[in-house]
Amino acid sequence: MACGGGRGCVALRGAQIRDLLDAKHNVLFDCDGVIWNGETAVTGAPEVVSLLKQRGKRVFFVTNNCTRPRENYVQKFSRLGFADVAEEEIFSSAYCSAAYLRDVARLRGKVYVIGCGGVMKELRDAGVPVAEEEDAEPGASIYTCPLDPDVKAVLVGYDENFTFMKLAKACCYLRNSECLFLATDPDPWHPLRGGRVTPGSGSLTAALETASSRKATVIGKPSCFMFDCIASQFGVDPAHSLMIGDRLETDVLFGSNCGLTTVLTLTGVSTLQEALAYRDSQEPQQKNCAPDYVMESVADFLQALED
Structure with missing residues (x-):
């Protein structure tokens, strides 16, 4: 994967992955296209989530998919081989919309x-x-x-x-x-x-x-309200947080808007070419859609976590 020079879109590998994980306490994952596609887990994703938790990282799942309530997400995580994902770690656009109407509006x-x-x-x-x-x-x-x-x-x-x-x-x-x-x-x-x-x-x-x-x-990504929900419940510091997603205009822009370090995975919607185009754009808003890092898959975290 060639990412070229300049700022952003850095290809994550080896020691860089270890250094990045050492610097972050919280990891936010998008779901569709990042840790699963439909009813199939992305290879290595269940192990990555478990190892992050074993390393003391706080893991959250932020999804714009509003089709199922959080309790159904818990069942899906279990069904796809993810161990011990709790309902309070899941922030869907449906849950956050309800929280907004109740607590903010x-x-x-x-x-x-x-x-x-x-x-x-x-x-x-x-x-x-x-x-x-x-x-x-x-x-x-x-x-x-x-x-x-x-x-x-x-x-x-x-x-x-x-x-x-x-x-x-x-x-x-x-x-x-x-x-x-x-x-x-x-x-x-x-x-x-x-x-x-x-x-x-x-x-x-x-x-x-x-x-x-x-x-x-x-309410959902790229709006900051979803991160505000997490921060208010768990005291999460954006400077020590990582956002991993597959969609530049929502996941990556969400991370940029909230001050998080962003990683694009190539197992979902957006492509490396689209990321590079945003990085090289002269429009500030488009540049915010360019990720800090790019990796083929969340499975690329495995070696760093297993060492």
């Missing part, structure tokens, strides 16, 4: 959700009232459908059952300038098996932003 009213079961479960677990979505009557339209007067926020996440009616209702709620507009994450799409893709939360949010002429507050 202190929502007094209901939230209207475009999203899936994972978001709904985290909201209910946090005690955030959700506006129930009633089955539309045949022939119903936005002219006739009921709107809940108690809705004080709209939250958009990944929703395979996204409809024109949901979009129209959300638009109506957002006509009230006091109604909060939140998005779980800005991910535009997600890779699927066989080379196919599925639209992400960001694409649904973009539709509502266009229709409402408003901009959503993003």
